[in-house]
Amino acid sequence: MLSFSSRSHAFDLSFYLGHERSLTQIKFNADGDLLFSCSKDQVINVWFSHNGERLGTYEGHNGTVWTVDVDRAPKQSKFFVSGAADNTLKLWQVSNGKCLYTWEFPTAVKRVAFNEEGNQVVCITEQRMGYQCAIRVFDINTQDGSKQSKEPKFMFNPIGSKATVCAFTLQPNIIITGHESGKVALFNAKTGEEIDNNERAHGDVVTDLQLSKDRTYCITSSKDKAARIHDTKSLIVVKTFNTETPLNSAALSPNRPYVLLGGGQEAMSVTTTSLRQGKFETRFWHKVFEEEVGRVKGHFGPINTIAVHPHGTSYASGGEDGFVRVHHFEDSYFRAKPYGDLEIID
Amino acid sequence: MSANLDDDIDYTDIEEKYEVQFDDSLDNTVVVDGIPVIDKAKLDKLLTKVCKEFSKKGVSIKSDDIFMPWDDSTGKSKGFMFVDLKNVEDANLTIANLHNHPFDAKHTFKVNRFTDIERFADLDETYVEPEVEEYTAREHLRAWLADPYGRDQYVTYRGDEVLINWHGKPSQCEVAYKPEWRDFLYVAWSPWGTYIATLHRQGVRLWGGSSWKPQQRFAHPLVKLIDFSPCENYMVTWSNEPIAVPEGAIQGPQYFSPADEGNTIAVWDIKSGDLLRTFSTQQEADSGGVKKQMQWPALKWSPDDKFVGRITPGQMISVHEVPSMYLHGKKSLKIEGVVDFEWCPLGDKDREDATSAPGKPAKKARENMLVYWTPEVSNQPARVTLLGFPSREVIRQKNLFNVSECKIFWQNQGDFLCVKVDRHTKTKKSVFCNLEIFRMREKDCPVEVVELKDSVLDFSWEPKGERFAIVSSSDPNLGNPGPGITIKTDISFYQLDRAKNDFRLLKTLPGRTSNAIRWSPRGRHVVLATVGSSTKSELEFWDLDFSVEERKEGQTDWGTNIQLLGTADHYGVTDLEWDPSGRYLATSASAWTHTLENGYAIWDFRGQELEKHIQDRFKQFTWRSRPPTLLAKEKQKQIRKNLKEYSRVFDEEDAAEESNVSAELIALRKRLVDEWNAWRSLRKKEIGEDKHEETQQVENKEEIEVWVEDVIEQTEEIIE
Incomplete structure (x- = not known):
């Protein structure tokens, strides 16, 4: 391993405990000053990412909040959306904590994502109680948040294995999805048609999908212990990162050629499986060389979600243990060139 | 009808087959030579003695069966006799068991078939040149030492797969050989790495040479444990199943004979493959009613392969000469209460003395020594005794009091001996530890005592050095192990203070969990590890001579040269082993102990990980050991002097x-x-x-x- 790993403990870190149960997703806003976190305790928190002070909470959901996403518009962070096990999707005003609009569905909302412009939201609802897994796209009225159309702009049911994660791609109305079977696919939201797929992208359920800044590639993590970088247009697997633990989250680090992977044995199987306790570390892998460069310890349980500051100056991880840990990178992290002077395009 | 049938059938073939032939041959008669020449008066006594000797070896005869020829001119016996045995089988047994049997100090039986004697007499006296068997070159058994890169080998055993690998610089690590060995328990290298042994259901097999051909086999069914003698001449095997020799089993020098039935330990000659002798462990197990764990090795070899000792706890130590396997001096060392003994190892210097260069007068080689201890019995104190062998002279004796247990640790050059004495207070409530250190190279072996308040879990001498390390603990959980309990330990290093000539504490590392000390075979470097814990698995790499300057007499910076070089972690580590050069350490987690993350890792002496392989069902990792160097001392000195020149290349x-x-x-x-x-x-x-x-x-x-x-x-x- 490279010199990088020995330094990883040197991050300045502060951790927050605002949740009573395990974290489900965390997100930075576009400027990176705010960090949104949701958890199984039904509360959404927002924090100042530089010092860990809690700015506020958003209460209103009546079940596990599975997912949040903040609009990408810089300098404003007007809205964010959240999906929960109470079968609702809510649109919130960031600044005052008001719930602007609530959509209701027959089943739980597992994943939400804004598009680039912040005027559309895609969500996945769970396949349960006779209802099929559905993907809906809503137009967001950005002028008056409380006046939204009740009906989705598009809705379709992906055939085959249910979708677990989704995001808008570069092209309008094209959605990239990750599925329970390990499939990664592209859908036309308008027609519900599967444009392209990679059935064997992963060997097990896809747990996370995060896009690069320009949305031309994405990273997926899976319970099959691997993370992969895909081209969002052709779905070609560009890079593969094989670890020894099931992965719950994978994030791309802007400006630096690293990917961050998090996971660990599920809490319920830690004591029963023969595998080693722990492995609850955030792993840093080199994006291009597919080599592990370092690890950061800290969590007492599996890492459920990782998010990197949009400027790449810090990262946050949320764990099964109910903690959000924010790590600021030191100067040496940016100076270090463990692989020489090769210029790598972000 | 049936009567008719009977008449018609021709029985001649069956009759022929089952015809009872009167045995008029002399095949059941043997000639025993080497009988003491006596006069008539002693005849009866001799005959009873001979009969007794025969029955001891499993052949029962009466004195009537013996015919003793008599030289009437002198009135004395002729020194041989004829013995009539019940049948041919008994005659065979007699030859197998009593030929070359020592009757007393001067007389050894020579047993021959009577018919053979006739044949010998008729032997053609003209000398016929024996045909010279064509010489077939055998592979050199130590070919691996001639590796151009000077690499070491190791063997890994995973699932059913064995691999023999080269280990050197990263670019030079490769598979040396992938054997097709099947169905065996485990593999073991001989002490000098010449052979590798596999333990099969049928027995032990030795492999070696550059193409790993089978070299020798020892038919000991269901063998479980093996032990090589220090110079690779002999091997001891053990099976929990007593030896059984079924009817019609192959007989010969390489196989068990009916006389071996019921025994569990066998001694073999490696070069010829011959069975030398078998022993039983039965009596040990039965004594005291409590089945104690068998000690292994059950037989202890003297470092020069000349003697092998066997202990009968509480009674005696029996030392046998090899290869004849006769009890040395025809009697055991009767020591009441003896618990354990160890041979003193031979140092490099001793070896040199023993094989001195031609021209020089051979220096008197150091006599073999063994040390044993006896616990307190009635009014007699516990005692540690150093004994010279074969002279059986007591060299040094030390009395000890309030002893609950002793453990014997020799420094590998035989320079020092440490007896770790676990002692209890008068009330027997608390236990503490004394280290009795014998300085073997000085006159009368002075003893020094290091007293410790805590109990000592492990002790280890620095190879070729004057230092030792101990693991001590005062943890209240000590003695009642449970899941998840990791015992807190302190590690202490001691060194011989040349000025004062005693052992002084160098440094104590408090509050560890380490419970294993592994010195590099070259000394100086040591690894402390936490083995057998489910939560801790730390490895600490220490250097005891960190400063580059030469250690000087009476230096003031006592203990400051100890330096931690690195720490590492190998989860679930069960075994640690230094390579023969002392540059690399291998750690492994074996599926024999647990099934968590089995595999192995190789580290350099600073604790940098060089290789790590996590493999399911990984069982065993062993370095191939090396024989002692053949370079003369001068040559070694020369190399050391010109090290810079060599290292530049x-x-x-x-x-x-x-x-x-x-x-x-x-x-x-x-x-x-x-x-x-x-x-x-x-x-x-x-x-x-x-x-x-x-x-x-x-x-x-x-x-x-x-x-x-x-x-x-x-x-x-x-x-x-």
């Missing part, structure tokens, strides 16, 4: 190779980066074009609007 090689490797790696990385960058720029360009198109479309729209406006104006003109 190697440094150059390393540098050349490193630049090769790194050049390859850099090229690979460059290619990867180029591919990535090419893909990225392609995508970026596409986005750019998309955006460009979009903006162009927008511009087009504007033009259209302008054009529409124009049209409107035109219509206006028309209206006007």
Whole structure:
């Protein structure tokens, strides 16, 4: 391993405990000053990412909040959306904590994502109680948040294995999805048609999908212990990162050629499986060389979600243990060139 | 009908087959030579003695069966006799068991078949040149030592797969051989690495040479444990199943005979493959009613392979001469209460003395020594005794009091002996520990006592050194182990203070969990490890001579040269082993102990991980050991003196190779980066074009609007 790993403990870190149960997703806003976190305790928190002070909470959901996403518009962070096990999707005003609009569905909302412009939201609802897994796209009225159309702009049911994660791609109305079977696919939201797929992208359920800044590639993590970088247009697997633990989250680090992977044995199987306790570390892998460069310890349980500051100056991880840990990178992290002077395009 | 049938059948073939032949041959008669020459008066006594000797060996005869020829002119016996045995089988047994049997100090039986004697008498006296068997060159058994890179080998055993690997510089690590051995318990190297043994259901098999051909086999069914003698001449095998010799089993020097039935331990000659002797462990297990764990090795070899000792706890130590396996001096060392003993190892110096250079008068080699201890019995104190062997002279004796347990630790050169004495207070409530250290190279072996308040879990001498390390603990959980309990320990290093000539504490590392000490075979470096814990698995790499300057007499910076070089972690580690050169350490987690993350890792002496392989069902890792160097002392000195010269060559090689490797790696990385960058720029360009198109479309729209406006104006003109 490279010199990088020995330094990883040197991050300045502060951790927050605002949740009573395990974290489900965390997100930075576009400027990176705010960090949104949701958890199984039904509360959404927002924090100042530089010092860990809690700015506020958003209460209103009546079940596990599975997912949040903040609009990408810089300098404003007007809205964010959240999906929960109470079968609702809510649109919130960031600044005052008001719930602007609530959509209701027959089943739980597992994943939400804004598009680039912040005027559309895609969500996945769970396949349960006779209802099929559905993907809906809503137009967001950005002028008056409380006046939204009740009906989705598009809705379709992906055939085959249910979708677990989704995001808008570069092209309008094209959605990239990750599925329970390990499939990664592209859908036309308008027609519900599967444009392209990679059935064997992963060997097990896809747990996370995060896009690069320009949305031309994405990273997926899976319970099959691997993370992969895909081209969002052709779905070609560009890079593969094989670890020894099931992965719950994978994030791309802007400006630096690293990917961050998090996971660990599920809490319920830690004591029963023969595998080693722990492995609850955030792993840093080199994006291009597919080599592990370092690890950061800290969590007492599996890492459920990782998010990197949009400027790449810090990262946050949320764990099964109910903690959000924010790590600021030191100067040496940016100076270090463990692989020489090769210029790598972000 | 049936009567008729009977008449018709021709029985001659069956009759022939089952015809009872009267045995008129003399096959059941043997001639025993080597009988003491006596006069008539002693005849009866001799005959009873001979009969007794026979029945001891499993052949029962009466004195009537013996015919003793008599020389009437002198009135004395002729020194041999004829013995009539019940049948041919008994005669065979007699020859097998009593030929070369020592009757007393002067007389040894020579047993021959009577018919053979006749044949010997008729033997053609003319000498016929025996045909010279054509010489077939055997592979050199130590071929691996001639490796041009000077690499070491190790064997790994995983699932059903054995691999023999080379280990050297990263570029030189490769598989040396992939054997097709099947169905065996485990593998073991001989002490000098010449052979590798596999334990099969049928017995032990030895492999060796550059093509790993079978070298020898020892038919000990269901063998479980083996032990080599220090010089690789003999092997001891043990099976929990008593030896059974079925009817019609092959007989011969390499196989068990009926006389071995019921025994569990067998001693073999490695070169010939012959069975030397078998022993039983039965009596030990039965004594005291409590089945104690068997000690292994059950037989202890003297370092020069001349003697092998066996202990009968509480009674005696029996030392046998090898290869004859006769009890040395025909009697055991009767020591009441003896619990354990160890042979003193031979130092390099002793070996040199024993094989001194030609021309020089051979120095008197150090006599073999053994040390044993006896616990307190009635009024007699516990005692540690040093005994010279074969002289059986007591060299040193030390009395001890309030002893609950002793453990014997020899320094590997035989310079020092430490007896770790676990002592209890008078009330027997608390236990503490004394280290009784014997300085063997000084006159009368002075003893020094290091008293410790805590109990000592492990003790280890630095090989070829004057230091030792101990693991001590005062943890209240000590003695009642449970799941999840990791015992807190302190590690202490002691060194011989040359000025004062006693052992002094160098340094204590408090509050560890380490419970295993592994010295590098070259000394100086030591690894402390936490083994057998489910939560801790730390490895600490220490250097005890960190300062580069030579250690000086009476130096003031006592204990300051101890330096932690690195720490590492190998989860679930069960075994640690230094390579023979002392440069690398191998740690392994064996599936025999647990099934968590089995596999092995190789570290350098600083604790840098060089290799790590996590493999399911990984069982065993062992380095191939090396024989002692053949270089003369002067030559070694010379090399050490010119080390810089030699190392320069190697440094150059390393540098050349490193630049090769790194050049390859850099090229690979460059290619990867180029591919990535090419893909990225392609995508970026596409986005750019998309955006460009979009903006162009927008511009087009504007033009259209302008054009529409124009049209409107035109219509206006028309209206006007």
